[in-house]
Amino acid sequence: MGEELKVIVFALSTEEYGIEVDKVRTIERMMPITRVPKTVDFIKGVINLRGVVIPVIDLRGRFGLGETEATENSRIIIVAVNNLEVGFIVDAANDVIDIDSDTIDTPPEVVGGIKAKYLRGVAKLGEGRLLVMLNLSEVLNKSEIIRLEHLEE
């Protein structure tokens, strides 16, 4: 038995993803987002979270999965990593589960269209259910964004 991990489970298109609970500040319903000009497309803007201004990223856009309109189920997950607070727009967030860190395997090259370097691993939940664990510091890597910006220019 390895370490027990508490994980927030959220959905992006057909896959299920996980973020450790201790990195998640809160989960919010969709709220008005103020556009910030001259940023990459997946940065949707900033929100007012109880007096604090927090940038919001569309995770679908971040992983190049093709953005969709927000639905009733869409949520903003506020994460705090490396002194950065950022909100992720996800299709749904509805579960907290315990997983055993031993069940996390190294990820294959590409999972659901997401490159391996953004992933911490894949956890098997039984009944063929797979949970993709995100590598948050890589997802929020800014030098990566700068390169993306240059590509767009």
Add this chain to the structure above:
Amino acid sequence: MDMNAYLSMFIDESNDHLQSLNENLLRLENEPEDLSIVQVIFRSAHTLKGMSATMGFEDLASLTHEMENVLDLVRNSKLKMDSFIFDTLFKSLDALEAMVQDIVGGGTGKADVSAIVQSLQAIVKGDYGKPEAQATSGGSEASGGGMALDEFQTSIMQQSMDSGHNVYHIAVTVREDCVLKAARAYMVFDVLERNGEVIKSDPSVEQLEQEKFDREFVVFYISQLPADSLKQQIETVSEIDMAAVTLLDAESLSMLAKPSVPEAPPAVQDAERTQEAEGQIAAARAQTASSATAAPPAVSRTIRVDIERLDTLMNLFSELLIDRVRLEQLAGEIRRNDLIETVEHMARVSGDLQNIVLKLRMVPVDSVFNRFPRMVRDLAKSLDKKIDLVIAGADTELDRTVIDEIGDPLVHLIRNSLDHGVEQVADRLAAGKPEVGTVHLRAYHSGNHVFIEIEDDGKGINRDTVLKIAIKNGVISADQAESLSNEEVYMLLFAPGFSTADKISDISGRGVGLDVVKSKISSLGGHVSVNSTLGKGTTFSIQLPLTLSIISAMLIKLGSEKYAIPLSSIVETAIIKRDVIRNIHGNRMIEFRGAIIPILSLSTILQSPDFSEEQEEESEVVIIRKGDKWAAVVVDDFIGQSEIVLKSLGGYLTGIEAVSGATILGDGQVALIIDPNALIK
């Protein structure tokens, strides 16, 4: 007694004393004959010694004690100051500062100061230069255990006695059935602290706190109160059996001072002691005399407040302000007179409150400037240059957040001026300049900004040298170089990876400096500019906002979006007709108040999704200014003026063009704040 409660006070006051020691030593270095300065230094050192002994920082106390010995000789004209003494004293100050810093960081304030102590003792003996002749007294006297008073405590008590205070030996006995001995001891200390000063307690305060004592504890105590009222006050603390208060005189004190010394050679001892006592008394007299002549110390009407509390206050106030704006909006919609009146009154009160809250956070720049005289002295010595630092406007006030951040950039600019600006003595004389270079450091208010200038009378910036290096380091191309104005060339100094120093010195010139300075100042919402005359000198000018937290702004609409433009850079607003817009060299300009100024389209700059002024016959414009440059910014509509609370966009969104931050509007929405300085190129 909770030492922690006193620790922050101790740290604050130690820093004050260290600062004053530093300043006065520098003054003394310029006027070595002025003994009144020595008196001031002596007093600071003395207070510091007493404080650190009380707090149990023995190393601090022993070092200050040695300094005091040296200063004592100086002020009694038995010793002439020379550069060795100054250097040793400055070194001691550095060591003291390091110890205090250690205490700030939660350490014990212990440090090996034996080398400095030895030099100080050598100075006292008059045989410095021969460091092998050294005494070992240093820390050893503190080891006399039991009730023995160490010499700092003795001298404090002696001097208090001489200045007319009563010194008591108080033995307090708690009742046998007392349950909370530590609490009772604390209450006794509380009573004592209210009326005087506890010099020493046995068992120590820590032991008392941990109830590591039997039924009795003894304190040495200085107070103005008579013995019986003291006794009565202590005995009113419940569960205290009795308090034996004994008034001490000089004789009994000196007996207590060295009880462990056997009385074998009493005559010699006595003689020595009397001499010592006389010396002390003379010293004390000198001290009281001088403090009598000095201006009576103004009764301080200030309190020290934890910075965190101020920040909390500020945050709470920001929240309140957002609600206030919301209320004003609602009252405007509901249109009930008594509601509008109440909201207006509240707005006035909160306006006043805002002024006060902002003022609370204002700190004189002196708290940054005061370290520079010392730094310039040391640097000038190590560079072998002669430099005078002239400070003006040190009482100019700035927001604490700015003060905290501005220190490093200033250090860098001053180092830069000293290293690259002011020339060596020989070069200065050859250029017909006075031998001593002058660096002016001045601060002043202007409008909503504070300016800090660093001006040297050195060799100035050589345009060609700068261009050559910039081209070599790939900062600009040779073609670009031709068309640059002098000012633009000087700004190249702030480009990343630029360094004009031919040799890399440890003062500056690593080429990582000035660009960091610029980005730091920009992050504070300020600007830096350079002016220079070859051969005459260089001036660096930093413009900083008065406050970083609440500003007045003009809210504007751009289609469905709202933005804020800081009022400080708005000249006025206007409505212009389409046909007054002219096309000059492909740039759209208008004539405004006799000048031709460019028109900027905010909707284009911000890539507005749902507004464009293309089809408008009349456009609303905001005239903004940056220095003496003006521009007209076309917007969709004006909303109005409002006090806004600045919020950062967070670490993830940095370097967004034309946006300096965000604010939360009355309706809870986030509005971005336009940076007008980025709009005017």
